[in-house]
Amino acid sequence: MRTPKYALVTGASSGIGRELAELLAREGYGLVLVARRTEPMRLLAEKLQQAHGTPSVVVGADLGSPEGVATVMREVTARQLEIDMLVNNAGFGLAGSFSELPAESQLGMIDLNVRALTALTRALVPGMVARRRGYVLNVASAAAFQPGPLMSVYYASKAYVLSFSAALHEELREHGVKVSALCPGYTETEFAARASEHQGSRLFNGPLGTLGAREVAELGYRGLVRGRAVVVPGLVNRVTAWLVPFTPLALKLRITRYFNASDS
Structure with missing residues (x-):
């Protein structure tokens, strides 16, 4: 019996991570599901x-x-699993003033979104690299x-993820490893509830459009296997990303602040 290829998916208990896990199961991957909440993952594993x-x-x-x-790595090593695909999906955001949001929460954001990834x-x-095959979706x-x-x-943490991923895309392609950054806009997940713990945001009301987690997952996976460095789901998001470099910084800051501010 052939040993299955394995994908490790973080943040697999809900949202985009869960949808990617389901997609990868259909593609024939065994799964290492990682998150703080184990019960949703156990139910998903049974399904x-x-x-x-x-x-x-x-x-x-x-x-x-x-x-x-x-x-996580102790479990992977103990089971002698070869991970052919890594999906770094775990992360969170917080809306609010930098000077007022809890320092511990903001540093925790860096720990999860940047350090753990x-x-x-x-x-x-x-x-x-040693096997000359593999995929990383950040x-x-x-x-x-x-x-x-x-x-x-x-x-700032997501800017790091984008820069890091694009660099690895170029660095690792000669070794047979494909790396992509998936850059979704507002998506129907639990993200907004966590992010608005301290302050709401106009952005969470979907003024620029909303995509479903399944669609985002499918577009991300498709872009990864096709070897794209950056995947931006949604036409509005793609146009916005294209325009950003040509927009004066002062204008970018004011527009972004408007959407991140509370509408109450």
């Missing part, structure tokens, strides 16, 4: 086993904590293309 015969490993880990990535990629990419955001007043740390 995918019944529907596709998918073997799944459920790992409960807080990737924003210092031991989170180590917990980088650490997992560093842990798994050498094996892909979920960034349409926010990655400009600074974001009133969501400053979130926007």
Whole structure:
């Protein structure tokens, strides 16, 4: 019996991560599902086993904590799994003034959105390079293309993900490893509820349009296997990303601040 290829998906308990896990199960991947909440992942694993015969490993880990990535890698190593695809989807944002949002929460955003993503990629990419095959899909955001007043740390963290992913796309392609940054705009997930803990945002009301998590997942996967460095779902988001470099900084800041501000 042939050993299945495995994909490791973070933030797999809901939203885009869950949809990517389901898609990858249909594509024949075994799964390592990672998130803080284990029960939704266990239910998902049972569903995918019944529907596709998918073997799944459920790992409960807080990737924003210092031991989170180590917990995941211990499980992968103990089971001797070869990870052919890494999906770094776990992340969160917070809306509000930088000077008023809790420092611990903002630093936690960096820990999860940046540090954990980088650490997992560093842990798994050498094996892909040695096998001369593999995929890395890093979920960034349409926010990655400009600074974001009133969501400053979130926007900056996603700018890192975009830059990091594009660099690795070029660096690793000669080794048979494909890397893409998925940059969705506002998507129907739990993101807005978490991000608006301290302040709401006009952006969360979908003024620029809303895509479903399944559509975003499918577009991201398709772009990755086709070897695209950056995938921006949605026409409005693609046009906006194209216009950003040509827009004066002062105007970009004012527009972004308007959308990130509370409409109440």
